[in-house]
Amino acid sequence: MPHAEFARLRREAPVAWVEEPAYEGFAGGPGFWAVTRHRDVITVSKHPEIFSSHAGATFLRDQSPRDLAALQQMMLNIDPPDHSKLRKIVSKVFTPKMVNGMFDSVDRYAAQIVDDLEPGTEVDLVEKVSSEMPLLVLAELLGVPPRIATCSTAGPTAWWASTIPPTVAGPRSSRLHGDVRLRREADRDPPGEPRRRRLEP
Incomplete structure (x- = not known):
């Protein structure tokens, strides 16, 4: 991170x-315009009618119209x-009570990830570690079984990639979309036994 350069911009050219x-x-x-001073960033964030995250999405590089339409469906945009x-x-999901209630799950996932590593191997x-943990925690938040979050042989980020619109991620993501959809359908809750979900409208 070029801290010195950002400090210079804040001092000499905040916009x-x-x-x-x-x-x-x-x-x-x-x-593009770089806004680096705190109070200016606050102003930008409070005026979406002027500084829209939706109009061009939040990527620095311009997107094709097709990709932009897909990206605009994401919460960030x-x-x-x-x-x-x-x-x-x-x-x-992120109240102190809910977060405290996930400690046991996080401990269990951490132990599981470490136990799955082969001793003495590089x-x-x-x-193998840092990408697995957030996927497992996210899966629990969304009510997705952990085995689906890590189901693909394409790697631990396969399930996350499958949530990206195919128009953005390409053919590989399209295949994962189908794979995960079928697995989700096969894993539907039995009648009268709804899976507990943390995210509800």
Whole structure:
């Protein structure tokens, strides 16, 4: 993180135009405004009617119309009041009581991940450990069985990739969408035995 450069921008040019030159296969972009001072960032965040997250999504690089339409469905790229409604639903999961209630599950998942590692072997820490934990916790929040979250042989991030719109993630994600959908249907709750879900409208 270029802390010194950001400090210079905050001091000398808190709202600065940044060019997007071509490099390493990137054709270049039109450029963007970088807002680096705290009070200015607060102002931007409070005025979505001027600084929209939805209009061009929240990626620095411009997206194709097809990809943009898919990205605009994601919560990160939705403006109020719709964003506020979704945030109200999600916020119920992160109250102190709900978070404290997940400690046992997190401990269990951590132990499970470590126990699955083969002693004395070299592993990719991101693939085998740090990417597994958030997937398992997220699966519990959404009411998705852990075996579905880690079901694909494509790797521990396969389930998460399957939640990305196929138009954004490409053919691989499309196949995972179908695989996860079938597994979810096969795992539907028996009549009279609804699975507990933490996220409810």
